[in-house]
Amino acid sequence: MAEEMMNNKQIILKHYVEGYPKESDMEFKNSIIKLNVPEGSNVVVLKNLYLSCDPYMRSRMKNLEDSYVESFTPGYPITGCGVAKVLKSGDSNFQEGDLVWGMIGWEEYSIVTPIQSFLFKIHDKNVPLSYYTGILEYHFTWYLNYVTFISIHAPVGPRWMPGITAYVGFYEVCSPKKGETVFVSAASGAVGQLVGQFAKMLGCYVVGSAGTKQKVDMLKSKFGFDEAFNYKEEQDLDAALKRYFSDGIDIYFDNVGGKMFDAVLVNMKLHGRIAMCGMISQYNLKKTEGVHNLLCLIAKRICMKGFIVSDHFHLYPKYLEMIIPQIKGGNIVYVEDIAEGLENAPKALVGLFYGRNVGKQVVMVSRE
Amino acid sequence: MAEEMMNNKQIILKHYVEGYPKESDMEFKNSIIKLNVPEGSNVVVLKNLYLSCDPYMRSRMKNLEDSYVESFTPGYPITGCGVAKVLKSGDSNFQEGDLVWGMIGWEEYSIVTPIQSFLFKIHDKNVPLSYYTGILEYHFTWYLNYVTFISIHAPVGPRWMPGITAYVGFYEVCSPKKGETVFVSAASGAVGQLVGQFAKMLGCYVVGSAGTKQKVDMLKSKFGFDEAFNYKEEQDLDAALKRYFSDGIDIYFDNVGGKMFDAVLVNMKLHGRIAMCGMISQYNLKKTEGVHNLLCLIAKRICMKGFIVSDHFHLYPKYLEMIIPQIKGGNIVYVEDIAEGLENAPKALVGLFYGRNVGKQVVMVSRE
Structure with missing residues (x-):
């Protein structure tokens, strides 16, 4: 490929956002990019394929003063985890044609420095490439660097590694035992669907909540939850939980906070987690x-723990060893909601906060 | 002592209570008691010496329906932990003249069944007797039975064993390390004053909050806290905490909840407890x-744990082994607020909820 000037469509954040983000907070814009590696540079030219939409991105749409959180920059493309193909490389670790994942722009082409973008080469291509934005995503170096600086001050923890997050959150933080009762909120989401499947694999009784009939049906039919309910149709969340947990909840995997959290507290069992x-x-x-x-935490001796997966990075090999055969064997399923085309990325991102996604939200920019 | 009819002054709960309890919710009343042990009975006749006033007693002033919590019975004396002297005994484990502690009535004399009242004989009399309502109080059987049934449904956990509570809460729940920063609320209270002293013994930096100048002074001068402040004089609790914890709080020992809890959350350090x-x-x-x-719990990976000391009863011998020499050697001090006379018991109990007590609140009914 010669040194060519190309059109490069981008999704620009127009301004910092208050309240619910809107599509109009972002702009679909044409720019020009020169797809070359300057002499002596170690940059890599990427053709972007898949972009990840994650709840944590909401915090980056704010102007976070006095904080080490990396806000998006108004006037520039949104950035996030994505899968891309190497077109040209000034870095000997990457070759033309390599598939990679890492931090990329919401645009058709990106020119990045591998270390700054935490690029990671994809070796196993026998699973859908988009899985590298979700169930299989992880990068040691990236996390060790990025999370350390972001998480101290971040109002929300990083959320863009759903697979290992579900694994660590369930097995390490919840200390689950066979036969225990487990409740998962946002249960059809990128993390929740896996937590439910892990809990079932262990022999737990698992109930999930979600916000549409389609999702609730999927929880039972696709992911094997024992029960599921639509929280939007419940007048009384406490009563809904009592319907499914007459003896209480041993483990709550919280993805939502707020009213559901409050209702769960009164339904927890003694020594719940x-x-x-x-x-x-x-x-x-x-x-x-x-x-x-919160008084329930005392009377019931509950242990409540916030976690960020980077503290458990040493478990990634063990996780991969477990998950890849399960995916290939069809024992673990992973549902993605793939929006086609970069122009639909703002809608996909905004939709997360209205629960419009069914499963992990991904944007397909280009097929390989 | 012959079978005699005696006047027996009592503190009666007049009715169930809503909101802050008032002295007028209780009545100081004369009744008559026959101080004898019926033939073949195993009851024990007690002359009551000291009564314990504890925050948990507030929950027993409510009519707790559908709950296993033992509400007080309107029209009858309040009950609680106390120290008493045996006048007559139908139980071979107790002799006339023995000093005991256990669950007794708020009255001059009580006739109790030792097992039902969880009576425990006092052996070590080289410490103030009133300490058996606080720093030294504990009873295996009593707790194993009572707490098991009360704690599942209790809106507040049992609170009537301050010494071992401070010990277990600090050493077991907080996993403290030398040099860490510790914040204690209600720091001059029955539990807080000990937590602060334990933390200082371990080499931590310790700050306490209390609600009067007298208490704040006492925290530094009597208990050796590094710093202390009057939360009632702070317009901005967040700013107050930042003044004393410029690098954040490793450990928070929460006795108060509410606004202070919220302010602490944003000042916690990474991996705080x-x-x-x-x-x-x-x-x-x-x-x-x-x-x-609560979002801070995620970004900072905080572990928050409600606890009830009965789960850790096996540590009581270790606790006694540690605490008794420390008390006798003057390294640990314990401040009690002793109200003189049963007639002042309602005022003392109500005062707890206005922070009028300075240290552990006790009522002296009679000296030995």
Whole structure:
């Protein structure tokens, strides 16, 4: 490929966002890019294939002053985890044609420095490439660097490695035992669907909540949850939980926070455990909802733990060893919601906060 | 002592209580008691000496339906932990003149069944007798039975064993390390004053909050806290905490809940630990205050644990072995607020919820 000037469509963040993000906070824009590696440079020219949409990205749409969180820059493309193909490389670790994942721009082509973008080469291509934005995504170096600086001050923890997050959050944080009762909120999402399947594999009784009939059906038919309910159709979340957990909940894997969290607290069993993975119901509120039932933690001796997966990076090999055969054998399924075309990326991202995605939200920019 | 009819002054709960308890919710009343042990009975006749006033007693003033919590019975004396002298005994384990502690009535004399009242004989009399309502109080059987049934449904956990509670909460729940920063709320109270002293013994930096100048002074001068502040004089609790913890808090020992809890969350360090011991600021509210900053638990990977000391009863011998020499050697001090006379018991109990007590609140009914 010669040194060519190319059109490069991009998704630009127009300004910092308050409240729920809107598609109009972003702009689909044409720019020009020169697809070359300057003499002596170690940059890599990428053709972007898949982009990941994740709840944590909401925090980056704010102007976070006095914080080490990397806000997006208004006027520039949104960035996030993605899968790409190497067109040209000034770095000897990457060759033309390599498939990679890492931090890329929301655009057709990106020119990146591998270390700054935490590029990682994809070796196993016998699974859908998009899985590298979700169930299989992980990168040691990236996390060790990025999370260390982001997480201290971040109002929300990084969320862009759903597979290992589900694994670590369930097995390490929840200390689950066979036969225990498990509740998962946002259960059809990128993380929740895996937590439910892991819990079933272990012999737990598993109930999930989601926000549409389609998702609720999928929880039972696709992921094997014992029970599932649509939280939007429940007048009384406490009563809904009592319907499915007459003896209480041993483990709550919380992805939503807020009212559901409060309802769960009064339904926990003695010595229950709560893994706090995320609070998507709260990210767009100016002031988060108050949680009123924390007294339950005392009477029931509950252990509640916030976690970020980077603290458990040593488990990644063990996770891969477990998950890849399960995926190939069809024992673990992973549902993605793939929006076709970069122009649909803003809608896909915004949709996360209204629960429009069914499974892990991905944007397909280009097939390989 | 012959079979005699005696006047027996009592503190009666007049009715169930809503909101803050008032002295007028209780009545100081004369009754008549026959101080004898019926032939063949195993009851014990007690002359009551000291009564314990504890925050958990607030929950027993409610009519807790559908609950295994033992509410007080309106029209009858309040009951609680106390120290007494045996006048007559139908139980071979107790002799006339023995000093005991256990569950007794708020009255001058009680006739009890030792097992039902979990009576425990006092052997070591080289410490103030009143300490058996606080720093030294514990009873295996009593706890194993009582806590098991109360704690599942109790809106507040049992709170009537301050010494071992402080020990277990600090050493077991907080996993403290030398040099860490520790914050204790209600720091001059029955539990807090000990937590602070344990933390100092371990080489931690310790700050406490309390609600009067007298208490704040005492935290530094008497208990050796590094710093202390009056939370009632702070417009901005967040700013107050930042003044004393410029690098954040490793360990928070929470006795109060509510607004202080929320302010602490944003000041916690990465991998911080929170022991949830009680929430006295919330017990009298119809609806507890909402806690808004739980997202901090995720970004900072905080472990928050409610605990009840009965789960750790095996540590009691170790605790006694540690604490008794420390008390006798003057390294650990324990401040009690002793109200003189049964007639002052309602005022003492009500005062707890206004922070009027300075140290562990006790009522002296009679000296030995």
